Amino acid sequence: xxxxxxxxxxxxxxxxxxxxxxxxxxxxxxxxxxxxxxxxxxxxxxxxxxxxxxxxxxxxxxxxxxxxxxxxxxxxxxxxxxxxxxxxxxxxxxxxxxxxxxxxxxxxxxxxxxxxxxxxxxxxxxxxxxxxxxxxxxxxxxxxxxxxxxxxxxxxxxxxxxxxxxxxxxxxxxxxxxxxxxxxxxxxxxxxxxxxxxxxxxxxxxxxxxxxxxxxxxxxxxxxxxxxxxxxxxxxxxxxxxxxxxxxxxxxxxxxxxxxxxxxxxxxxxxxxxxxxxxxxxxxxxxxxxxxxxxxxxxxxxxxxxxxxxxxxxxxxxxxxxxxxxxxxxxxxxxxxxxxxxxxxxxxxxxxxxxxxxxxxxxxxxxxxxxxxxxxxxxxxxxxxxxxxxxxxxxxxxxxxxxxxxxxxxxx
Amino acid sequence: xxxxxxxxxxxxxxxxxxxxxxxxxxxxxxxxxxxxxxxxxxxxxxxxxxxxxxxxxxxxxxxxxxxxxxxxxxxxxxxxxxxxxxxxxxxxxxxxxxxxxxxxxxxxxxxxxxxxxxxxxxxxxxxxxxxxxxxxxxxxxxxxxxxxxxxxxxxxxxxxxxxxxxxxxxxxxxxxxxxxxxxxxxxxxxxxxxxxxxxxxxxxxxxxxxxxxxxxxxxxxxxxxxxxxxxxxxxxxxxxxxxxxxxxxxxxxxxxxxxxxxxxxxxxxxxxxxxxxxxxxxxxxxxxxxxxxxxxxxxxxxxxxxxxxxxxxxxxxxxxxxxxxxxxxxxxxxxxxxxxxxxxxxxxxxxxxxxxxxxxxxxxxxxxxxxxxxxxxxxxxxxxxxxxxxxxxxxxxxxxxxxxxxxxxxxx
Numbered sequence: 001x002x003x004x005x006x007x008x009x010x011x012x013x014x015x016x017x018x019x020x021x022x023x024x025x026x027x028x029x030x031x032x033x034x035x036x037x038x039x040x041x042x043x044x045x046x047x048x049x050x051x052x053x054x055x056x057x058x059x060x061x062x063x064x065x066x067x068x069x070x071x072x073x074x075x076x077x078x079x080x081x082x083x084x085x086x087x088x089x090x091x092x093x094x095x096x097x098x099x100x101x102x103x104x105x106x107x108x109x110x111x112x113x114x115x116x117x118x119x120x121x122x123x124x125x126x127x128x129x130x131x132x133x134x135x136x137x138x139x140x141x142x143x144x145x146x147x148x149x150x151x152x153x154x155x156x157x158x159x160x161x162x163x164x165x166x167x168x169x170x171x172x173x174x175x176x177x178x179x180x181x182x183x184x185x186x187x188x189x190x191x192x193x194x195x196x197x198x199x200x201x202x203x204x205x206x207x208x209x210x211x212x213x214x215x216x217x218x219x220x221x222x223x224x225x226x227x228x229x230x231x232x233x234x235x236x237x238x239x240x241x242x243x244x245x246x247x248x249x250x251x252x253x254x255x256x257x258x259x260x261x262x263x264x265x266x267x268x269x270x271x272x273x274x275x276x277x278x279x280x281x282x283x284x285x286x287x288x289x290x291x292x293x294x295x296x297x298x299x300x301x302x303x304x305x306x307x308x309x310x311x312x313x314x315x316x317x318x319x320x321x322x323x324x325x326x327x328x329x330x331x332x333x334x335x336x337x338x339x340x341x342x343x344x345x346x347x348x349x350x351x352x353x354x355x356x357x358x359x360x361x362x363x364x365x366x367x368x369x370x371x372x373x374x375x376x377x378x379x380x381x382x383x384x385x386x387x388x389x390x391x392x393x394x395x396x397x398x399x400x401x402x403x404x405x406x407x408x409x410x411x412x
Numbered sequence: 413x414x415x416x417x418x419x420x421x422x423x424x425x426x427x428x429x430x431x432x433x434x435x436x437x438x439x440x441x442x443x444x445x446x447x448x449x450x451x452x453x454x455x456x457x458x459x460x461x462x463x464x465x466x467x468x469x470x471x472x473x474x475x476x477x478x479x480x481x482x483x484x485x486x487x488x489x490x491x492x493x494x495x496x497x498x499x500x501x502x503x504x505x506x507x508x509x510x511x512x513x514x515x516x517x518x519x520x521x522x523x524x525x526x527x528x529x530x531x532x533x534x535x536x537x538x539x540x541x542x543x544x545x546x547x548x549x550x551x552x553x554x555x556x557x558x559x560x561x562x563x564x565x566x567x568x569x570x571x572x573x574x575x576x577x578x579x580x581x582x583x584x585x586x587x588x589x590x591x592x593x594x595x596x597x598x599x600x601x602x603x604x605x606x607x608x609x610x611x612x613x614x615x616x617x618x619x620x621x622x623x624x625x626x627x628x629x630x631x632x633x634x635x636x637x638x639x640x641x642x643x644x645x646x647x648x649x650x651x652x653x654x655x656x657x658x659x660x661x662x663x664x665x666x667x668x669x670x671x672x673x674x675x676x677x678x679x680x681x682x683x684x685x686x687x688x689x690x691x692x693x694x695x696x697x698x699x700x701x702x703x704x705x706x707x708x709x710x711x712x713x714x715x716x717x718x719x720x721x722x723x724x725x726x727x728x729x730x731x732x733x734x735x736x737x738x739x740x741x742x743x744x745x746x747x748x749x750x751x752x753x754x755x756x757x758x759x760x761x762x763x764x765x766x767x768x769x770x771x772x773x774x775x776x777x778x779x780x781x782x783x784x785x786x787x788x789x790x791x792x793x794x795x796x797x798x799x800x801x802x803x804x805x806x807x808x809x810x811x812x813x814x815x816x817x818x819x820x821x822x823x824x
Contacts, residue, residue: 012583012586040588043588069582070582071582071583071585077587159810163811166812166814167483167709167716168713170482171712175487176452176487176489204816291708291709293706297583298579300583301580301582302576304576388810389807398611398719399578399799402578404615404616
């Protein structure tokens, strides 16, 4: 009898539930008895919050809805396992729970932080000769995982960013006076998401004027000089900027603001965002109308505009994880290998979790223009296949229908 | 020979180009010779910026793209005509241009400010016995036009707001610690758009916890007390608030912020938004994680999620305007009359422009709960038919395809 358990960790994506479905269906197809879900990841597991997924996915409609539901069906956590040395009690607790549930394989859907969990459990399991297999399923809108061509979740976020950027560009052109729109896009250290704004440009769209990634030092004076020259030639200027751009001394641009929004209960100053700061600078200096637009959480939860390629790959990564475990392998993360660009072909592979956990993959400097104001064609060519094709929402009464999220179940 | 001219004015919507298409196609069907477009509304007309639309819409694909393209194809303006008395020169200029172009009818697609233009031109035309007919075509995401059941543009904005609110609610539930998300929605004086957040609630969604419209006085202390009680019962609290909520002394909530983002070239203080202010208050007081989400321009330009009902009605209003003019009527605005709710049936009617220009229709107090923290079922029942059915974007290479906007043409 083979029971398996699966959890979701870190920030959600528009397709994280497709990976969950990939694990669930493949495990069932390969003869798994029970497929358990950890509620709120390994943190929930420690609290014995576990759900039997077959009681939740009753029919094909449930699974179709699951694929189209944003956010993590099982809930998530940002919990990192402690060092094994000195915290054996935590690991003993987890492994005794896994034994109690007769778990054959443990799957964790997450980013580089979450892969740390797979790594530590693999290492502890080896130490105690546990038969449990541990496999990581890649997930993050940030696309910053090492050794994989890209990560599930990124394609849909990129599609959302490109599509809304096109709409914002259209909107900016409406009036006959100058407007500078600054679009702030997620990605604290890696510019993959912000780079997706480049896809807006095409036969039917002028594209954004500048793109600023955190991989290059941001220079406020050069930025303002650039705005001045853009404003000479354009009625509407649209800029895409990563929330994580930093100036030469290492401070985030948003930290340059003198204006604190509020101080939270932990004493942390909450600062105006990067877009607001830059829009403010432009308004002050050139006296033009500016708009600061934060794409905000929608980047990770806009399931109404999923990339079908992304949905399929997310599902396949879940399936490949089960295959690897059922063939006896452990301590791995599933990766994606691009075989060709045109036509786009991509297969799953496996990588040692130790080479992926806690490593951050940034945009190569060669894919950014030398003056740091845009990205090169190579980067556009890299992203474009990942946003291809659509998956139609199941519209009910005018709105996309979702599946209800789990309700917590505790093992008796 | 009948030439007509059409302009778009005020803020754009996701369906303002469907009204343009309704005017264009109906005028052509009814035998109009030339259909001119004013580039940037009446302001552009005064500068002789006029385009012959038949040179721009060459085939059915152009028209299908036009319907799906957000923002105003012809460009817009916020220009209001001056009083006739003392500014006869402006009116003489416009009417001599209309004579030169042999214009039979003048259509203006816009909100209550834009209808002021139709009213003044009608009045001046009458004074000089001009044969030109003037007809207004309703448009505004704000839904604040008098005498019409609703306005084209509102349904698509409401659909976008409801769909993204559902996604934000899902996203908020991911973690196992308390989060308060404050969604800021457009509508300076009328709460129609913010009310659309109520549609998120359904079989598959908990809905937002509170909805605050500008029609009711906003009380910060009551709001904080309410948040305290919601946080006792919920892990994730989601609030929809209009950008225009005001406290008892008449100040906007966002004006209460002590923190000025920047001072623009005109000396105007740019304040943090309503959502940021409220999220800050909650974070300060209760020490919980908060998120301030401004739906921003996407409310008016998210054409990738149009309501089909809205597209159809926008087109029909354009068509009805041409019909009225070609049957000899003038000084009118097309209105929508809801004949029944279930099944939803709606027809076009006509109203005297003097009764619509500059009038703002607010949400009736009876449709808001007495404590001002939510809307009543009547309001949900009113909005629901307007977001029904979809119109699929024309996806090309992973993104919705648009039509290129006009390039300015000047009459020789």
